[in-house]
Amino acid sequence: MTEIKYTLKESDFLELHLYYFKSEGKLKRLTLKKLIAFIILIGIFSGFLIWKDEFFSVIVLGITAAVISFFHSSQMKKLYKKQFKKTIKTYESRFGKEVYLKINDTQIHVKSVAGDTYINFNEVIEFSETENHFFIKLKTQAIIIPKTELESIENLRTNLKDLAKKLDVKYIDDSNWEW
Numbered sequence: 001m002t003e004i005k006y007t008l009k010e011s012d013f014l015e016l017h018l019y020y021f022k023s024e025g026k027l028k029r030l031t032l033k034k035l036i037a038f039i040i041l042i043g044i045f046s047g048f049l050i051w052k053d054e055f056f057s058v059i060v061l062g063i064t065a066a067v068i069s070f071f072h073s074s075q076m077k078k079l080y081k082k083q084f085k086k087t088i089k090t091y092e093s094r095f096g097k098e099v100y101l102k103i104n105d106t107q108i109h110v111k112s113v114a115g116d117t118y119i120n121f122n123e124v125i126e127f128s129e130t131e132n133h134f135f136i137k138l139k140t141q142a143i144i145i146p147k148t149e150l151e152s153i154e155n156l157r158t159n160l161k162d163l164a165k166k167l168d169v170k171y172i173d174d175s176n177w178e179w
Contacts, residue, residue, distance in 0.1 A: 002103040002159045006149030008112075010095050013088040015133055016144050018081065018179045023128075023172075031076045035069060077179065101145065103163065108136070110143060126170040127160045130177045134160060 021027055042065045049058045093113060100111040108119040119138060128135040134156060136143040147153050164171035 001105070002101070002156060004101050004145070004150065004156070005098055006101070006146060007096060007098050008094055008144060008146065010088060010092075012133065012144045012146050013091050013094075014081075014084055015130065015179075016135060016142055017084045017088060019128070019130060019133075019135065019174075019177065020137070020142070021080065021084070022179065023174070023177070027077070027080065030080075031073055034076065035072055038068070038072070039065070081179065101143065103159065108143070121163075121167050124167055124169055126172060127164050128172040128174060129157065129160075130174050136160075 042061060046058050046061055049055075049061065097113045100109075102109040107121060108124075110117045110119065123138045123140070125137045125139060128137065132147055134145040134147065136145070145156070150156055161171050
């Protein structure tokens, strides 16, 4: 049985959203789609310039496209991070408020300003660990546990790994995860 109390900050909600957005492959897919659309557009424009015998313009356009493509990924990360900062404002009432989490043999109990929730284990999809957080991904939501608020990180890690084995769900150790 695990019983902990902690406080959530805006950065905790942001990291949760960024983590799942990247780990589920959505960041890569969207970045790749936009890059492919950009390359197709540049290809069409270059074809038009070649047809007009503007070879110097094609070279300049190609170099510009290469530079933009090089920085595309980092710019997309900045853009999505900015969007998620706006998105998590919906959780503003939870920032700085205490959360009580209790995991026993049959269920997870979460008590916070959002309500008093009892979650059956069949709702658990996976457990994830990053450098700063533990995340319990459920079918409809996720539970955030910031490591900075814990007295014994190793104890919780062991309990979550044991629970993952018991429930036959994944325990993902992404301690080196970076946005």
